[in-house]
Amino acid sequence: KGLSFICAVVNQYMAQEVSQTRKPLITECDAGLSRIAAPIFVGDAFLGTFGACGKLLDENEVESFLVSKTTGGDEEEIRSLSSDVGRMTTEEAETVARWMEARIREIVQAFENRKGNG
Numbered sequence: 001k002g003l004s005f006i007c008a009v010v011n012q013y014m015a016q017e018v019s020q021t022r023k024p025l026i027t028e029c030d031a032g033l034s035r036i037a038a039p040i041f042v043g044d045a046f047l048g049t050f051g052a053c054g055k056l057l058d059e060n061e062v063e064s065f066l067v068s069k070t071t072g073g074d075e076e077e078i079r080s081l082s083s084d085v086g087r088m089t090t091e092e093a094e095t096v097a098r099w100m101e102a103r104i105r106e107i108v109q110a111f112e113n114r115k116g117n118g
Contacts, residue, residue: 005070006030011051019046024097026090030070032056032063033085036093038100042108050100055086057093 010029018025018039027035037051056062062082068075088096 006067007053010035011049014051015049018049024101026057026093026097028057028060029053030063031067032060034060034088034093036097036100038097038104040104040108042111050104052096052100055088057088058090 006029010027014025014027014035014037018037022039022041024036024038029035033053034055034057035051035053037049039049040047062078062085064075064079064082067073067078067082071078
């Protein structure tokens with residue numbers, strides 16, 4: 001249920017945003033977890049996003065009440081299970097986003113060079 005009601009919503013938003021800005025995006029899902037997405041373009045064609053998620057940004061907490069209501073899980077159990085979710089700073093997330101953007105650029109460039117060589 002979480003994938004349908006939490007992940008899918010933020011994935012759609014992020015894909016739309018990065019397709020328009022052509023820049024990586026750092027945000028959070030409704031569960032409170034960090035989300036990083038970088039756009040994949042070949043020429044002017046938007047192919048999708050490359051993303052990462054799962055850590056808490058800065059001092060944020062998992063939204064156990066929302067996760068409980070969305071998934072039907074026990075809130076206390078969700079709180080317990082999420083107590084050891086890793087953390088990252090906004091600066092670390094920005095470093096990850098820049099790495100993702102650079103790596104995508106390298107892969108697309110290799111593809112374009114290969115395509116150009118027949």
